[in-house]
Amino acid sequence: MSVETVAGVSLDLNEEGFLTDPSQWNEDVAVALARREGIDPLSERHWEVIRFMRHEFESKGAGPSVRMLAKTSGVPIKELYELFPKGPAKLAAKIAGIPKPRGCI
Amino acid sequence: MHRIVILGAGTGGTLAANRLRRALGPHDASIICVDQDDRHVYQPGLLFVPFGRTGLNDLIRRRARQIHRGIEYRCDVVESVDISANVVHLAKGGELAYDVLVVASGAVLAPEETEGLTGPGWMEKVFTFYTPDGAAALAKAMATFSSGRIVVNIVDLPIKCPVAPLEFCFLADAYFRQRQLRDRVQLSLVTPLDGAFTKPIAAKHLGGMLSERGIELVTEFNTGEVDGTGGRLISFDGREVPFDLAVVIPAHSGAPYVAKSPGLGDALGFVPTNEHTLQSLAAPNVFAIGDATSLAVSKAGSVTHFQGEVLVQNIQRFLKGEPLDASYDGHVNCFIETGSSKALLIDFNDEVEPETGHYPGRVGMPLLKESRLNHLGKLMFQWFYWHLLLPGRNVPGISSAMPLKGKDRPVAKRREEVAR
Secondary structure (H helix, E strand, O other): OEEEEEOOEEEEEOOOOOEOOHHHOOHHHHHHHHHHOOOOOOOHHHHHHHHHHHHHHHHHOOOOOHHHHHHHHOOOHHHHHHHOOOOHHHHHHHHOOOOOOOOOO | OEEEEEEOOOHHHHHHHHHHHHHOOOOOEEEEEEEOOOEEEOHHHHHHHHHOOOOHHHOEEEHHHHOOOOEEEEEOOEEEEEOOOOEEEEOOOOEEEOOEEEEOOOEEEOHHHOEOOOOOOEOOOEEOOOOHHHHHHHHHHHHHOOOEEEEEEEOOOOOEOOOHHHHHHHHHHHHHHHOOOHHHEEEEEEOOOOOOOOOHHHHHHHHHHHHHOOEEEEOOOOEEEEEOOOOEEEEOOOOEEEOOEEEEEOOEEEOHHHHHOOOOOOOOOOEOEOOOOOEEOOOOOEEEOHHHEOOOOOEOHHHHHHHHHHHHHHHHHHHHOOOOOOOOOOOEEEEEEEEOOEEEEEEEOOOOOOOOEEEEOOOEEEEOOOEHHHHHHHHHHHHHHHHHHOOOOOEOOEOOOOOOOOEOOOHHHHHHHHHO
8 A cells, every 4th residue: 555646636556556545536647647557648549448447336336357348338359458458457447546356256 | 925936957046946945835935947958067077077087977967856846947948037027038938927036047158259269279179178068078189188288278257166277287287297298298377367366375375386386377368369270379468378289268158148138137147246145236036146146256166055045045035025134255165176186175255365274163174285185075075066055955064154263364363353
Protein backbone atom coordinates (compact mmCIF):
# COMPACT_ATOMS: atom_id res chain seq x y z
CA MET A 1 0.00 0.00 0.00
CA SER A 2 1.22 3.48 -0.83
CA VAL A 3 -0.20 6.96 -1.19
CA GLU A 4 0.77 8.90 -4.28
CA THR A 5 -0.28 12.20 -5.74
CA VAL A 6 -1.30 11.71 -9.35
CA ALA A 7 -2.85 14.48 -11.47
CA GLY A 8 -3.25 16.53 -8.28
CA VAL A 9 -5.24 13.80 -6.50
CA SER A 10 -3.94 11.84 -3.54
CA LEU A 11 -4.44 8.15 -4.46
CA ASP A 12 -4.31 5.03 -2.30
CA LEU A 13 -2.60 2.35 -4.40
CA ASN A 14 -1.99 -1.32 -3.61
CA GLU A 15 1.35 -3.04 -4.21
CA GLU A 16 0.42 -3.70 -7.85
CA GLY A 17 -0.60 -0.09 -8.48
CA PHE A 18 -4.39 -0.56 -8.43
CA LEU A 19 -6.56 2.06 -6.71
CA THR A 20 -7.94 0.72 -3.47
CA ASP A 21 -10.69 3.37 -3.46
CA PRO A 22 -12.35 3.66 -6.90
CA SER A 23 -14.05 6.92 -5.84
CA GLN A 24 -10.67 8.72 -5.93
CA TRP A 25 -10.64 8.28 -9.70
CA ASN A 26 -11.37 10.94 -12.32
CA GLU A 27 -10.57 11.31 -16.00
CA ASP A 28 -7.35 13.26 -15.38
CA VAL A 29 -6.22 10.46 -13.07
CA ALA A 30 -6.90 7.97 -15.91
CA VAL A 31 -4.75 9.99 -18.32
CA ALA A 32 -1.88 10.10 -15.80
CA LEU A 33 -2.17 6.39 -14.90
CA ALA A 34 -2.23 5.47 -18.62
CA ARG A 35 0.90 7.52 -19.22
CA ARG A 36 2.69 5.60 -16.47
CA GLU A 37 1.79 2.40 -18.32
CA GLY A 38 3.12 3.78 -21.61
CA ILE A 39 -0.27 4.59 -23.16
CA ASP A 40 -0.29 8.22 -24.30
CA PRO A 41 -2.59 9.68 -25.47
CA LEU A 42 -5.80 7.78 -24.68
CA SER A 43 -7.86 7.41 -27.86
CA GLU A 44 -11.67 7.47 -27.99
CA ARG A 45 -11.55 3.66 -28.28
CA HIS A 46 -9.49 3.47 -25.06
CA TRP A 47 -12.10 5.63 -23.34
CA GLU A 48 -14.87 3.38 -24.57
CA VAL A 49 -13.23 0.44 -22.80
CA ILE A 50 -12.36 2.44 -19.66
CA ARG A 51 -15.94 3.73 -19.31
CA PHE A 52 -17.25 0.23 -19.89
CA MET A 53 -14.97 -1.11 -17.14
CA ARG A 54 -16.22 1.57 -14.71
CA HIS A 55 -19.81 0.81 -15.63
CA GLU A 56 -19.34 -2.94 -15.12
CA PHE A 57 -17.66 -2.35 -11.79
CA GLU A 58 -20.39 0.01 -10.61
CA SER A 59 -23.21 -2.32 -11.64
CA LYS A 60 -21.64 -5.70 -10.78
CA GLY A 61 -19.03 -4.96 -8.15
CA ALA A 62 -16.16 -6.41 -10.18
CA GLY A 63 -14.38 -5.76 -13.45
CA PRO A 64 -14.80 -8.32 -16.26
CA SER A 65 -12.19 -10.79 -17.49
CA VAL A 66 -10.77 -10.15 -20.96
CA ARG A 67 -12.99 -12.79 -22.57
CA MET A 68 -16.07 -11.33 -20.92
CA LEU A 69 -14.91 -7.83 -21.87
CA ALA A 70 -14.61 -8.84 -25.53
CA LYS A 71 -18.05 -10.47 -25.49
CA THR A 72 -19.86 -7.57 -23.82
CA SER A 73 -18.03 -4.34 -24.74
CA GLY A 74 -18.19 -4.75 -28.52
CA VAL A 75 -14.41 -4.34 -28.79
CA PRO A 76 -12.89 -7.53 -30.31
CA ILE A 77 -10.28 -9.34 -28.25
CA LYS A 78 -7.43 -8.65 -30.71
CA GLU A 79 -8.14 -4.93 -30.62
CA LEU A 80 -8.24 -5.03 -26.82
CA TYR A 81 -4.68 -6.36 -26.88
CA GLU A 82 -3.64 -3.58 -29.27
CA LEU A 83 -5.21 -0.93 -27.03
CA PHE A 84 -4.00 -2.36 -23.73
CA PRO A 85 -0.99 -4.59 -24.50
CA LYS A 86 -0.21 -7.71 -22.42
CA GLY A 87 -3.26 -7.91 -20.18
CA PRO A 88 -6.20 -5.80 -21.37
CA ALA A 89 -8.54 -6.60 -18.48
CA LYS A 90 -5.84 -5.96 -15.90
CA LEU A 91 -4.44 -2.83 -17.53
CA ALA A 92 -7.82 -1.31 -18.38
CA ALA A 93 -8.96 -1.98 -14.80
CA LYS A 94 -5.87 -0.24 -13.44
CA ILE A 95 -6.41 2.83 -15.62
CA ALA A 96 -10.16 2.81 -14.87
CA GLY A 97 -9.32 2.91 -11.16
CA ILE A 98 -11.11 -0.32 -10.24
CA PRO A 99 -9.73 -3.45 -8.53
CA LYS A 100 -7.83 -6.10 -10.51
CA PRO A 101 -10.37 -8.56 -11.98
CA ARG A 102 -10.49 -11.59 -9.70
CA GLY A 103 -8.88 -14.76 -11.03
CA CYS A 104 -11.54 -17.42 -10.94
CA ILE A 105 -9.84 -20.29 -9.21
CA MET B 1 -47.49 -29.54 -3.92
CA HIS B 2 -44.40 -27.68 -5.06
CA ARG B 3 -42.83 -28.46 -8.41
CA ILE B 4 -39.03 -28.52 -8.35
CA VAL B 5 -37.17 -28.82 -11.66
CA ILE B 6 -33.45 -29.50 -11.68
CA LEU B 7 -31.54 -28.89 -14.90
CA GLY B 8 -28.56 -31.21 -15.09
CA ALA B 9 -27.92 -34.65 -13.58
CA GLY B 10 -24.19 -34.39 -13.04
CA THR B 11 -22.57 -33.91 -9.65
CA GLY B 12 -24.66 -30.89 -8.58
CA GLY B 13 -28.01 -31.94 -10.04
CA THR B 14 -27.80 -35.48 -8.72
CA LEU B 15 -26.77 -34.61 -5.20
CA ALA B 16 -29.28 -31.75 -5.05
CA ALA B 17 -32.12 -34.01 -6.26
CA ASN B 18 -31.27 -36.76 -3.78
CA ARG B 19 -30.88 -34.33 -0.86
CA LEU B 20 -34.13 -32.54 -1.73
CA ARG B 21 -36.01 -35.86 -2.02
CA ARG B 22 -34.90 -36.80 1.49
CA ALA B 23 -35.69 -33.35 2.90
CA LEU B 24 -39.15 -32.99 1.39
CA GLY B 25 -42.03 -35.45 1.71
CA PRO B 26 -43.61 -36.99 -1.42
CA HIS B 27 -46.70 -34.83 -0.91
CA ASP B 28 -44.68 -31.65 -0.36
CA ALA B 29 -42.88 -31.56 -3.68
CA SER B 30 -42.42 -33.29 -7.00
CA ILE B 31 -38.84 -33.37 -8.29
CA ILE B 32 -37.89 -33.68 -11.95
CA CYS B 33 -34.29 -33.90 -13.06
CA VAL B 34 -33.41 -33.25 -16.72
CA ASP B 35 -30.24 -34.12 -18.62
CA GLN B 36 -29.45 -34.60 -22.29
CA ASP B 37 -27.85 -38.05 -22.02
CA ASP B 38 -27.57 -40.97 -19.61
CA ARG B 39 -23.79 -40.99 -19.12
CA HIS B 40 -22.55 -39.73 -15.76
CA VAL B 41 -18.78 -39.28 -15.98
CA TYR B 42 -16.60 -39.33 -12.87
CA GLN B 43 -14.69 -36.32 -14.12
CA PRO B 44 -11.74 -36.39 -11.67
CA GLY B 45 -10.83 -39.78 -13.19
CA LEU B 46 -10.20 -38.32 -16.65
CA LEU B 47 -6.80 -37.08 -15.44
CA PHE B 48 -5.57 -40.68 -15.15
CA VAL B 49 -6.79 -41.89 -18.56
CA PRO B 50 -3.94 -40.41 -20.66
CA PHE B 51 -1.43 -42.34 -18.54
CA GLY B 52 -3.21 -45.65 -19.04
CA ARG B 53 -4.02 -45.86 -15.33
CA THR B 54 -7.76 -46.11 -15.77
CA GLY B 55 -10.18 -46.73 -18.65
CA LEU B 56 -13.33 -44.85 -19.54
CA ASN B 57 -15.49 -47.84 -18.64
CA ASP B 58 -14.45 -47.45 -15.03
CA LEU B 59 -15.49 -43.81 -14.97
CA ILE B 60 -18.93 -43.80 -16.59
CA ARG B 61 -22.21 -44.93 -15.07
CA ARG B 62 -25.84 -44.32 -15.92
CA ARG B 63 -27.17 -40.97 -14.70
CA ALA B 64 -30.63 -42.39 -14.01
CA ARG B 65 -29.17 -45.00 -11.64
CA GLN B 66 -27.63 -42.32 -9.40
CA ILE B 67 -31.01 -40.68 -8.88
CA HIS B 68 -33.12 -42.03 -6.05
CA ARG B 69 -36.68 -43.32 -6.10
CA GLY B 70 -39.32 -40.62 -6.12
CA ILE B 71 -37.43 -38.38 -8.53
CA GLU B 72 -38.44 -38.30 -12.18
CA TYR B 73 -35.54 -38.46 -14.63
CA ARG B 74 -36.16 -36.86 -18.01
CA CYS B 75 -33.68 -37.39 -20.86
CA ASP B 76 -34.08 -34.30 -23.04
CA VAL B 77 -32.23 -31.20 -24.21
CA VAL B 78 -33.11 -27.91 -22.54
CA GLU B 79 -33.81 -25.29 -25.18
CA SER B 80 -34.38 -22.31 -22.89
CA VAL B 81 -35.87 -21.14 -19.62
CA ASP B 82 -38.51 -18.43 -19.40
CA ILE B 83 -37.83 -17.02 -15.93
CA SER B 84 -40.80 -14.65 -16.07
CA ALA B 85 -43.27 -17.48 -16.86
CA ASN B 86 -41.46 -20.13 -14.70
CA VAL B 87 -41.30 -22.56 -17.58
CA VAL B 88 -38.51 -24.69 -19.07
CA HIS B 89 -38.72 -25.41 -22.81
CA LEU B 90 -37.45 -28.85 -23.83
CA ALA B 91 -36.34 -29.94 -27.30
CA LYS B 92 -38.65 -32.94 -27.60
CA GLY B 93 -40.75 -33.01 -24.46
CA GLY B 94 -42.63 -29.73 -24.58
CA GLU B 95 -42.62 -27.63 -21.43
CA LEU B 96 -41.95 -28.07 -17.72
CA ALA B 97 -43.52 -25.60 -15.31
CA TYR B 98 -41.71 -25.07 -12.01
CA ASP B 99 -42.07 -23.36 -8.64
CA VAL B 100 -38.37 -23.70 -7.92
CA LEU B 101 -35.68 -24.18 -10.55
CA VAL B 102 -32.16 -25.43 -9.84
CA VAL B 103 -29.58 -24.77 -12.56
CA ALA B 104 -26.99 -27.53 -12.25
CA SER B 105 -25.94 -27.91 -15.87
CA GLY B 106 -22.25 -27.36 -15.24
CA ALA B 107 -19.72 -25.96 -17.66
CA VAL B 108 -19.04 -26.98 -21.26
CA LEU B 109 -15.83 -26.67 -23.26
CA ALA B 110 -15.63 -24.00 -25.94
CA PRO B 111 -12.58 -25.01 -28.02
CA GLU B 112 -14.06 -23.32 -31.09
CA GLU B 113 -13.53 -19.94 -29.40
CA THR B 114 -9.77 -20.24 -29.87
CA GLU B 115 -8.52 -19.76 -33.40
CA GLY B 116 -7.08 -22.93 -34.89
CA LEU B 117 -7.65 -25.09 -31.81
CA THR B 118 -10.07 -27.49 -33.50
CA GLY B 119 -8.36 -27.08 -36.90
CA PRO B 120 -5.58 -29.25 -38.40
CA GLY B 121 -3.86 -31.37 -35.76
CA TRP B 122 -6.84 -31.48 -33.36
CA MET B 123 -6.93 -34.95 -31.79
CA GLU B 124 -3.67 -35.74 -33.62
CA LYS B 125 -1.12 -33.58 -31.86
CA VAL B 126 -3.45 -31.19 -30.06
CA PHE B 127 -5.61 -32.81 -27.37
CA THR B 128 -7.61 -32.14 -24.26
CA PHE B 129 -8.12 -34.59 -21.40
CA TYR B 130 -11.23 -32.69 -20.25
CA THR B 131 -13.54 -34.92 -22.33
CA PRO B 132 -13.74 -38.74 -22.30
CA ASP B 133 -12.93 -38.94 -26.03
CA GLY B 134 -10.08 -36.46 -25.71
CA ALA B 135 -8.57 -38.28 -22.74
CA ALA B 136 -8.73 -41.63 -24.57
CA ALA B 137 -7.15 -40.19 -27.75
CA LEU B 138 -4.42 -38.55 -25.68
CA ALA B 139 -3.65 -41.88 -23.99
CA LYS B 140 -2.76 -43.34 -27.41
CA ALA B 141 -0.56 -40.35 -28.30
CA MET B 142 1.23 -40.46 -24.94
CA ALA B 143 1.97 -44.17 -25.26
CA THR B 144 3.92 -43.63 -28.49
CA PHE B 145 5.52 -40.29 -27.56
CA SER B 146 9.23 -40.80 -27.04
CA SER B 147 10.89 -37.41 -27.49
CA GLY B 148 10.05 -33.74 -27.94
CA ARG B 149 8.18 -30.97 -26.22
CA ILE B 150 4.81 -31.34 -24.52
CA VAL B 151 2.98 -28.16 -23.56
CA VAL B 152 0.06 -28.08 -21.18
CA ASN B 153 -1.92 -24.94 -21.94
CA ILE B 154 -4.75 -23.28 -20.03
CA VAL B 155 -6.48 -21.00 -22.53
CA ASP B 156 -8.58 -18.97 -20.14
CA LEU B 157 -10.16 -19.06 -16.70
CA PRO B 158 -12.47 -20.19 -15.24
CA ILE B 159 -11.84 -23.91 -15.85
CA LYS B 160 -13.08 -27.00 -14.10
CA CYS B 161 -10.69 -28.34 -11.48
CA PRO B 162 -8.04 -25.59 -11.74
CA VAL B 163 -5.32 -27.85 -10.34
CA ALA B 164 -5.79 -30.59 -12.98
CA PRO B 165 -3.31 -29.03 -15.48
CA LEU B 166 -0.66 -29.00 -12.73
CA GLU B 167 -1.46 -32.59 -11.85
CA PHE B 168 -1.15 -33.53 -15.51
CA CYS B 169 2.39 -32.03 -15.53
CA PHE B 170 3.41 -33.92 -12.37
CA LEU B 171 1.98 -37.19 -13.68
CA ALA B 172 3.64 -36.73 -17.09
CA ASP B 173 6.98 -36.16 -15.36
CA ALA B 174 6.57 -39.42 -13.39
CA TYR B 175 5.26 -41.25 -16.47
CA PHE B 176 8.27 -40.43 -18.65
CA ARG B 177 10.67 -41.05 -15.78
CA GLN B 178 9.23 -44.51 -15.41
CA ARG B 179 9.59 -45.11 -19.14
CA GLN B 180 13.19 -43.80 -18.86
CA LEU B 181 12.49 -41.12 -21.44
CA ARG B 182 12.35 -38.10 -19.14
CA ASP B 183 15.64 -36.63 -20.47
CA ARG B 184 14.22 -36.67 -24.01
CA VAL B 185 10.90 -35.02 -23.17
CA GLN B 186 10.51 -31.34 -22.29
CA LEU B 187 7.44 -30.34 -20.30
CA SER B 188 5.98 -26.84 -20.10
CA LEU B 189 2.94 -25.44 -18.34
CA VAL B 190 1.66 -22.40 -20.21
CA THR B 191 -0.86 -20.36 -18.22
CA PRO B 192 -2.59 -16.98 -18.33
CA LEU B 193 -1.98 -16.63 -14.57
CA ASP B 194 1.08 -14.87 -13.17
CA GLY B 195 2.11 -18.01 -11.26
CA ALA B 196 1.36 -21.72 -10.90
CA PHE B 197 -1.85 -20.94 -8.97
CA THR B 198 -3.72 -17.84 -7.82
CA LYS B 199 -3.39 -18.21 -4.08
CA PRO B 200 0.11 -16.94 -3.10
CA ILE B 201 1.27 -19.61 -0.58
CA ALA B 202 0.10 -22.49 -2.78
CA ALA B 203 1.39 -20.80 -5.96
CA LYS B 204 4.88 -20.58 -4.47
CA HIS B 205 4.79 -24.17 -3.24
CA LEU B 206 3.44 -25.59 -6.51
CA GLY B 207 5.79 -23.41 -8.59
CA GLY B 208 8.68 -24.89 -6.59
CA MET B 209 7.41 -28.39 -7.27
CA LEU B 210 7.36 -27.67 -11.02
CA SER B 211 10.94 -26.40 -11.06
CA GLU B 212 12.16 -29.31 -8.91
CA ARG B 213 10.84 -31.60 -11.63
CA GLY B 214 12.34 -29.56 -14.46
CA ILE B 215 8.93 -28.46 -15.74
CA GLU B 216 9.03 -25.05 -17.38
CA LEU B 217 6.40 -22.51 -16.28
CA VAL B 218 5.33 -19.89 -18.87
CA THR B 219 3.11 -17.26 -17.23
CA GLU B 220 0.77 -14.47 -18.39
CA PHE B 221 0.34 -16.24 -21.72
CA ASN B 222 -3.09 -15.57 -23.22
CA THR B 223 -3.51 -18.04 -26.06
CA GLY B 224 -4.89 -16.35 -29.17
CA GLU B 225 -4.19 -19.11 -31.67
CA VAL B 226 -3.16 -22.75 -31.79
CA ASP B 227 -1.23 -23.69 -34.93
CA GLY B 228 -1.53 -27.48 -35.03
CA THR B 229 0.35 -27.87 -38.32
CA GLY B 230 3.31 -25.73 -37.31
CA GLY B 231 3.21 -26.85 -33.68
CA ARG B 232 2.95 -23.40 -32.08
CA LEU B 233 0.87 -21.70 -29.42
CA ILE B 234 0.59 -18.00 -30.24
CA SER B 235 -0.47 -15.47 -27.61
CA PHE B 236 -2.56 -12.38 -28.25
CA ASP B 237 0.55 -10.26 -27.70
CA GLY B 238 2.52 -12.22 -30.30
CA ARG B 239 4.61 -14.57 -28.14
CA GLU B 240 5.09 -18.13 -29.36
CA VAL B 241 5.60 -21.46 -27.61
CA PRO B 242 6.56 -24.40 -29.86
CA PHE B 243 5.25 -27.91 -29.21
CA ASP B 244 5.31 -31.46 -30.54
CA LEU B 245 2.26 -32.38 -28.48
CA ALA B 246 -0.18 -29.90 -26.97
CA VAL B 247 -2.53 -30.69 -24.11
CA VAL B 248 -4.96 -27.79 -24.15
CA ILE B 249 -7.62 -26.92 -21.61
CA PRO B 250 -10.08 -24.93 -23.75
CA ALA B 251 -12.08 -21.95 -22.52
CA HIS B 252 -15.25 -22.93 -20.61
CA SER B 253 -18.80 -21.63 -20.94
CA GLY B 254 -22.08 -22.45 -19.24
CA ALA B 255 -24.63 -24.77 -20.89
CA PRO B 256 -25.82 -23.26 -24.20
CA TYR B 257 -29.45 -22.81 -23.04
CA VAL B 258 -28.35 -20.50 -20.21
CA ALA B 259 -27.05 -17.82 -22.56
CA LYS B 260 -30.18 -18.28 -24.73
CA SER B 261 -32.55 -17.67 -21.80
CA PRO B 262 -33.15 -13.94 -21.34
CA GLY B 263 -31.98 -12.71 -17.93
CA LEU B 264 -30.71 -16.07 -16.68
CA GLY B 265 -26.98 -16.01 -17.35
CA ASP B 266 -24.03 -13.75 -18.09
CA ALA B 267 -22.25 -13.40 -21.43
CA LEU B 268 -20.33 -16.64 -20.82
CA GLY B 269 -23.48 -18.59 -19.96
CA PHE B 270 -22.83 -18.84 -16.22
CA VAL B 271 -25.58 -17.96 -13.76
CA PRO B 272 -24.90 -14.94 -11.53
CA THR B 273 -25.59 -16.27 -8.05
CA ASN B 274 -25.47 -15.01 -4.48
CA GLU B 275 -22.18 -16.41 -3.20
CA HIS B 276 -23.60 -17.28 0.22
CA THR B 277 -27.22 -18.33 -0.33
CA LEU B 278 -26.85 -19.85 -3.86
CA GLN B 279 -30.06 -18.06 -4.93
CA SER B 280 -29.59 -16.74 -8.46
CA LEU B 281 -29.66 -13.02 -9.10
CA ALA B 282 -32.00 -13.75 -12.04
CA ALA B 283 -35.12 -14.60 -10.01
CA PRO B 284 -35.81 -15.50 -6.35
CA ASN B 285 -37.15 -18.96 -7.24
CA VAL B 286 -34.09 -19.86 -9.34
CA PHE B 287 -31.08 -21.37 -7.57
CA ALA B 288 -27.76 -22.54 -8.99
CA ILE B 289 -25.08 -24.97 -7.85
CA GLY B 290 -21.62 -26.08 -8.87
CA ASP B 291 -19.89 -25.28 -12.14
CA ALA B 292 -23.00 -23.58 -13.56
CA THR B 293 -22.64 -20.53 -11.30
CA SER B 294 -20.56 -17.47 -12.09
CA LEU B 295 -19.05 -17.51 -8.58
CA ALA B 296 -15.32 -16.86 -8.29
CA VAL B 297 -14.84 -20.19 -6.53
CA SER B 298 -13.18 -23.29 -7.99
CA LYS B 299 -15.31 -25.33 -10.34
CA ALA B 300 -14.82 -28.61 -8.50
CA GLY B 301 -16.79 -31.51 -7.11
CA SER B 302 -15.86 -30.72 -3.50
CA VAL B 303 -17.29 -27.22 -3.90
CA THR B 304 -20.53 -28.64 -5.30
CA HIS B 305 -20.70 -31.12 -2.42
CA PHE B 306 -20.24 -28.36 0.17
CA GLN B 307 -22.82 -26.20 -1.61
CA GLY B 308 -25.38 -29.03 -1.65
CA GLU B 309 -26.15 -28.79 2.04
CA VAL B 310 -26.64 -25.01 1.86
CA LEU B 311 -28.73 -25.18 -1.31
CA VAL B 312 -31.21 -27.67 0.09
CA GLN B 313 -31.66 -25.77 3.36
CA ASN B 314 -32.28 -22.55 1.48
CA ILE B 315 -34.76 -24.10 -0.95
CA GLN B 316 -36.71 -25.47 2.01
CA ARG B 317 -36.71 -22.01 3.62
CA PHE B 318 -37.72 -20.39 0.35
CA LEU B 319 -40.69 -22.76 0.02
CA LYS B 320 -41.81 -21.84 3.54
CA GLY B 321 -41.37 -18.13 2.85
CA GLU B 322 -38.57 -17.84 5.38
CA PRO B 323 -35.34 -15.83 4.98
CA LEU B 324 -32.46 -17.74 3.39
CA ASP B 325 -29.94 -17.98 6.19
CA ALA B 326 -27.85 -20.97 5.22
CA SER B 327 -24.52 -19.71 4.01
CA TYR B 328 -21.74 -21.18 1.85
CA ASP B 329 -18.28 -19.95 2.88
CA GLY B 330 -16.39 -20.69 -0.34
CA HIS B 331 -14.92 -23.91 1.06
CA VAL B 332 -12.74 -25.81 -1.44
CA ASN B 333 -10.89 -29.04 -0.79
CA CYS B 334 -8.78 -30.84 -3.34
CA PHE B 335 -6.19 -33.51 -3.67
CA ILE B 336 -3.38 -32.68 -6.07
CA GLU B 337 -1.80 -35.79 -7.54
CA THR B 338 1.96 -35.26 -7.72
CA GLY B 339 3.18 -38.50 -9.29
CA SER B 340 4.92 -41.59 -7.86
CA SER B 341 1.88 -42.51 -5.73
CA LYS B 342 1.87 -39.28 -3.78
CA ALA B 343 -0.51 -36.37 -3.58
CA LEU B 344 -0.97 -33.19 -1.66
CA LEU B 345 -4.13 -31.79 -0.20
CA ILE B 346 -5.28 -28.19 -0.15
CA ASP B 347 -8.18 -26.78 1.83
CA PHE B 348 -9.30 -23.16 1.68
CA ASN B 349 -12.21 -20.73 1.46
CA ASP B 350 -12.96 -17.09 0.55
CA GLU B 351 -11.09 -15.82 3.63
CA VAL B 352 -8.37 -18.37 4.27
CA GLU B 353 -5.91 -19.35 1.56
CA PRO B 354 -4.40 -22.86 1.31
CA GLU B 355 -1.96 -23.37 4.19
CA THR B 356 0.04 -26.14 5.80
CA GLY B 357 -1.23 -28.27 8.69
CA HIS B 358 -3.59 -31.24 8.78
CA TYR B 359 -7.14 -31.93 7.65
CA PRO B 360 -9.81 -32.08 8.96
CA GLY B 361 -8.25 -31.67 12.44
CA ARG B 362 -4.85 -31.75 14.16
CA VAL B 363 -4.65 -35.42 13.30
CA GLY B 364 -5.47 -36.11 9.71
CA MET B 365 -4.19 -35.78 6.20
CA PRO B 366 -1.20 -33.47 5.74
CA LEU B 367 -2.02 -30.16 4.03
CA LEU B 368 0.11 -28.67 1.24
CA LYS B 369 2.59 -31.51 1.65
CA GLU B 370 3.17 -34.55 -0.52
CA SER B 371 2.22 -37.83 1.07
CA ARG B 372 1.11 -41.35 0.22
CA LEU B 373 -1.88 -40.92 2.50
CA ASN B 374 -3.20 -38.12 0.32
CA HIS B 375 -2.73 -40.27 -2.79
CA LEU B 376 -4.82 -43.00 -1.15
CA GLY B 377 -7.35 -40.32 -0.27
CA LYS B 378 -7.55 -39.29 -3.90
CA LEU B 379 -8.11 -42.88 -5.03
CA MET B 380 -10.66 -43.50 -2.30
CA PHE B 381 -12.53 -40.40 -3.30
CA GLN B 382 -13.96 -42.21 -6.33
CA TRP B 383 -15.78 -44.58 -3.99
CA PHE B 384 -16.95 -41.66 -1.85
CA TYR B 385 -18.20 -39.94 -4.99
CA TRP B 386 -20.59 -42.69 -6.11
CA HIS B 387 -21.61 -43.91 -2.66
CA LEU B 388 -21.77 -40.82 -0.45
CA LEU B 389 -21.42 -37.62 -2.44
CA LEU B 390 -23.98 -38.29 -5.20
CA PRO B 391 -26.56 -39.81 -2.82
CA GLY B 392 -26.18 -36.53 -0.93
CA ARG B 393 -24.84 -37.96 2.30
CA ASN B 394 -22.46 -36.01 4.47
CA VAL B 395 -18.97 -37.46 4.41
CA PRO B 396 -17.91 -38.18 8.02
CA GLY B 397 -15.59 -35.48 9.34
CA ILE B 398 -15.93 -33.34 6.23
CA SER B 399 -18.44 -30.55 6.59
CA SER B 400 -19.55 -27.68 4.45
CA ALA B 401 -17.91 -25.08 6.70
CA MET B 402 -14.12 -25.03 6.34
CA PRO B 403 -12.36 -26.30 9.50
CA LEU B 404 -9.53 -24.19 10.96
CA LYS B 405 -8.60 -26.71 13.63
CA GLY B 406 -5.70 -28.52 12.00
CA LYS B 407 -4.17 -25.60 10.11
CA ASP B 408 -0.71 -24.29 11.06
CA ARG B 409 -1.58 -20.69 11.73
CA PRO B 410 0.22 -17.94 13.57
CA VAL B 411 -1.35 -17.48 17.02
CA ALA B 412 -2.14 -13.81 16.30
CA LYS B 413 -4.12 -14.76 13.20
CA ARG B 414 -6.10 -17.35 15.15
CA ARG B 415 -6.96 -14.80 17.82
CA GLU B 416 -8.00 -12.32 15.17
CA GLU B 417 -10.34 -14.90 13.65
CA VAL B 418 -11.81 -15.89 16.99
CA ALA B 419 -12.41 -12.20 17.78
CA ARG B 420 -14.24 -11.80 14.48
